[in-house]
Amino acid sequence: MSGRPMEAGRTLAMGENEAVARERPTVEAPFGRALARLGAARPEIVGLTADLGKYTDILPFRDAFPQRFFNVGMAEQNLVAVAAGLARTGLTPFATTYGVFASRRAFDFIAIALAHSNLNVKIIAGLPGLTTGYGGTHQAIEDLALMRMIPGLTVIDPCDAVEIEAATEAIADHPGPVYMRLLRGVVPVVLEPGQKFEIGKARKLREGTDVGIVSTGFMTERALDAAEGLAGRGVSVGVLHVPTIKPFDADAVADFAAGVGHVVTAENHVVVGGLGSLVVETLFDAGVSRKVTRIGLPDRFIECGSVPTLQARYGLTTEAMVATITGLL
């Protein structure tokens, strides 16, 4: 790996579709489509980016409403500050950048300029977790942990194209600051279309008794596939999808956990401070005694490499989940 020479000939496959679809239909740029649709009905919506418009799927909005779109250049602190100022005049800004830059570089601005004043700004954060092979500079592996510590900030990690579109509509209706992870490009359809996104609500997607997977983000697709595979081996696996990290649906998680033998958390994020930590805190508070196994990234910086290689190496693929859960039984 890094620091050691290797033989030439291997290609680092960058830029592949980030939420790996398994024979599922797909939608291209679901966030940008949803925002452009919303923009037509709601003149108060404005768009911003920090030199990543092309890479965060917001160009459909820019092309439809060029007078309501502002590219501030590579300046994420200013991106958030400008969005705060726009919100103070009654507008609803959607500001896009990568999760690493929003959560690390602009943290003070999200905390103070947005959340402290409860301003109506939506931060849309690309390249969540292990969806890029560019290493620690680009992989937002701890953004959920950072963002969930900010008082009053809503934090969302959607699982598919349907949910991204529904969540975009829901956060536009929600009068307050939001940090939403973005799945960009060609995004699979996992959930049934037509459901409204309810901020703060978990959704039980599959019943099961032996093992209960509590998942968020694109890990929910893999959890459903893993559960299906394990069912063929006689293992009953339930799936509770928790797209809203904050406010957290603690009641649903505690109820779900109480009905299964073993809890597994699955997140495209470091296992420290994110969904896994939230589930453990929740079960302890609720007095639900279950063993919890946390699937997610280790507490370390991840190397460069191709996304499929890295996701397999760190246990985020369906096959790896099946293996992990099989090992628990």
Place this chain on the structure above:
Amino acid sequence: MLRNSPSGEADVAVLRRKATNLRRHMLTMARGQGAGYIGQGLGIADLLAALYFHELRYDPENLGWADRDRFLLSTGHYSIALWAALAEAGIIPVEELPTYGADDSRLEMSTLDTTPGVEMIGGSLGHGLGQGVGQALGLGVHRSDARVFVELSDGEMQEGSTWEAAMSASHFRLDRLVALIDCNGIQADGPVVLDMEPVADKWRAFGWETVEIDGNDMQAVVAALAGAREKNGKPKAIVLRTLPGKGVPRIEISEKSHFFRVDVSEWDGIIAAFEKSEGGTA
């Protein structure tokens, strides 16, 4: 009732008396807890008098008026000056001023936006100008002719986000945006620790129409604000050279002027000396 008219003539003598009143309010406030960021506040008293009693268009009885001019105090710890101006403008009661910095007072030592008349949470330096850019852009989207004034300081220019905002303001041709840069030569660790000169040249290089004035000369302040009204596609910067503690000699000469604390008995002496020197101007 709408306060101030953008094209009105300034009565400099009246504005000087207003500045004296603001300084008097600040002394009252600092005496309450025995301390405060009064050096900085006294330094920008002339600017705030010119803004709140001549240049800013606002309605004290309708603070949320969508077309008001905005004043953003980026240096939240200068709050003492803002409270003085808001009290003099009739937005907060003068009787409340002695609670400055006390537990549960809304006249905090560093601004929160829950106090009436406050347009942003200052204090995490480097936040103000970017928020001013956003407000100026937003007013443009709304086709309002309101303007945005952002106070920031020389030390604050060391925060890189200030320059991110400066770049974007000229890119977006925000001629309704006015940066008021208080250069008082001090910051938390003492005299400005990182040389920011030449200040005006830096702003010009970033595309701002820039003037540099004595920020304690009311005539100059009023003239610079009038010059900043021009609609020429350029953001405006006014570099104000100010004296920390201006008008109160005991504070002007203090080496502790970033945060000034003395005993109550000394405050009484300072206030008595101030009233003697300002005799008859209340």
